[in-house]
Amino acid sequence: MATINTKGNEDQTFKQIEGDTWSSVYLPAICACILMTIVLFLAVSCSKKSDNEARIKAPSAPAVSDPAPSTTAAAVVPEKPKKAVKKHRPANATYVNGAYGVSFSYPRKYSLQTGNKNSSVPVPASFLKPGMVDVASVDMPDDLYPETDFSSALLKVSVNTSMTELECANFVVNDKSGDAEKPTNIKLGSNEFTELERMSGEPTHQSDLKYFHLFKNGACYEFALDVETARKPDDALAQTDRGKVFSQLEKILTTAKIKEVEVPGVVNAQKPATAPVADSSKTEKAQVAIPAEQK
Numbered sequence: 001m002a003t004i005n006t007k008g009n010e011d012q013t014f015k016q017i018e019g020d021t022w023s024s025v026y027l028p029a030i031c032a033c034i035l036m037t038i039v040l041f042l043a044v045s046c047s048k049k050s051d052n053e054a055r056i057k058a059p060s061a062p063a064v065s066d067p068a069p070s071t072t073a074a075a076v077v078p079e080k081p082k083k084a085v086k087k088h089r090p091a092n093a094t095y096v097n098g099a100y101g102v103s104f105s106y107p108r109k110y111s112l113q114t115g116n117k118n119s120s121v122p123v124p125a126s127f128l129k130p131g132m133v134d135v136a137s138v139d140m141p142d143d144l145y146p147e148t149d150f151s152s153a154l155l156k157v158s159v160n161t162s163m164t165e166l167e168c169a170n171f172v173v174n175d176k177s178g179d180a181e182k183p184t185n186i187k188l189g190s191n192e193f194t195e196l197e198r199m200s201g202e203p204t205h206q207s208d209l210k211y212f213h214l215f216k217n218g219a220c221y222e223f224a225l226d227v228e229t230a231r232k233p234d235d236a237l238a239q240t241d242r243g244k245v246f247s248q249l250e251k252i253l254t255t256a257k258i259k260e261v262e263v264p265g266v267v268n269a270q271k272p273a274t275a276p277v278a279d280s281s282k283t284e285k286a287q288v289a290i291p292a293e294q295k
Contacts, residue, residue, distance in 0.1 A: 097135055100159050101217060101259035106252045111139040121152050123226045126171040126196065126211045131162035131265075132222075138252060140245070150240040151205075151230040155249050157256075160220045161265040168213050168220035171196045188212070189254035193223070205230045208242055216258050218266035223256065225249045 095112060096103040106112065114136045121139075125132050135157040142152060160168075171183060183196045193212035201207045205228070212223040227245045231237050 095136055095138075098261070100133075100135055100219075100221075100263055101261035102135055102157060102159075102221070103257050103259075104157075104252055105255040106138045106155075109141060111141070113137045113139070121154060121226065121228060123154065123156050123209070123224050125158050125160075125222060125224065126198075126213075127158075127160045127163065127220065127222065128167045128170055128172060129160065129162050132158050132160050134158055140248070145240055145245070147238055148240045149229045149231040149235070149237045150245070151228040153227045153245050153249060154225075155252050156222075156224040156226070158222045158224070159263065160222070161218070161263055163215075163220040165215040168215040169194045171211055171213070183213075186212075188250060189256060191256060191258070204233065208246075210246065212253065214258065217261055217263045219263045221258060223253055225253070 089108065091108060092105045093108045093112070094103060094105045095114075097114075115134060123137075137154055137156040140153040142150075144150065144153075169183065171181065173181070181196050181198060183194045186193055186195045191214055193214050195213075196211045198209045198211070199206065200209075208227045208229075210225040212225070214221045214223075225246060227240070227242050227249075229240050229242075
C-alpha cells in the first residue's frame with residue numbers, strides 16, 4: 001500500500017503561502033514608498049529650479065516689458081510747469097541824442113538828466129564864447145561812498161556852435177585862482193580831447209573839475225567831470241579818493257561817440273549872414289529854364 005507524504009507537501013504549501021503573503025503585503029508598500037520618495041525629490045528639484053529661474057529673470061523683466069504701457073503712463077503724467085526765466089536788466093544804459101550826434105553808456109543806477117533839466121549841482125561851462133546848449137548830465141548816487149566827505153559827482157555834456165576849432169582847444173581863465181592852467185591832449189576811447197583840470201572851494205567844501213573839449217561837426221563839444229566834497233569842521237570823515245571817483249566818470253567818457261550830423265545853428269554860424277544878390281535877368285532865365293528841363 002502506497003504511503004502519501006503529506007507532511008512534505010504541507011511544508012511546501014506553507015512555505016509557498018508564507019512567501020506569497022510577504023511579497024503581496026510588503027512589496028506594494030515598499031514600491032509606494034520608493035515612488036513617493038521619487039515624486040517628492042522631483043517636486044523639490046522643480047521648485048528650486050523655478051525659484052532660481054525667477055531670481056535670474058527678475059532684473060531683466062523691465063527690459064522685456066511692453067513699451068506701450070510706459071508710453072501711456074508717460075502721457076498720463078502731467079508735465080511740470082516750466083519755471084519762468086528771470087530776465088536780468090543790463091547794468092548799463094545808453095543815452096543817444098540825435099540832434100547833436102552824441103551817445104554814451106552809463107550805469108543804470110546813476111541819474112540821467114537831459115536838456116534843461118540839469119543836475120542840482122550847477123557846473124559852469126568853460127567855453128570862450130557864449131552860445132552854450134546843455135545836452136545831458138549824469139549824476140552819481142550821493143550814498144555811493146559812505147563814511148567819507150563825498151558830496152556829489154557828475155558828468156555834463158554841452159555844445160557850443162559859435163566857436164572855431166582853435167577856440168574850442170582853449171578854456172576860460174580862472175580869475176579867482178590866478179593860476180595859468182595849461183591844457184593837455186588826451187585820448188579816451190575813440191576820441192581825442194583837450195583837457196584842463198581846475199580845483200576851487202574852501203576846506204569845508206571843495207570842487208574838482210575836469211573839462212574835455214572836442215571840435216566836431218562844426219561845433220565845440222564839452223564834457224565836464226565834477227567831484228564835490230563837503231565836511232563840517234568837527235566831522236571825522238575819511239577823505240574821498242577823488243582819483244577813484246574820476247575813474248568811474250571817465251569810464252562813461254570812454255564810451256562817448258559823436259556821429260557826423262548837421263548840428264542845429266552851425267550852418268548859419270559858419271556862413272555869412274547875407275548872400276550876394278544875383279542878377280535879376282539871370283534869375284529870370286533860370287526860373288524859365290528849370291521848368292523847361294522838367295518837361
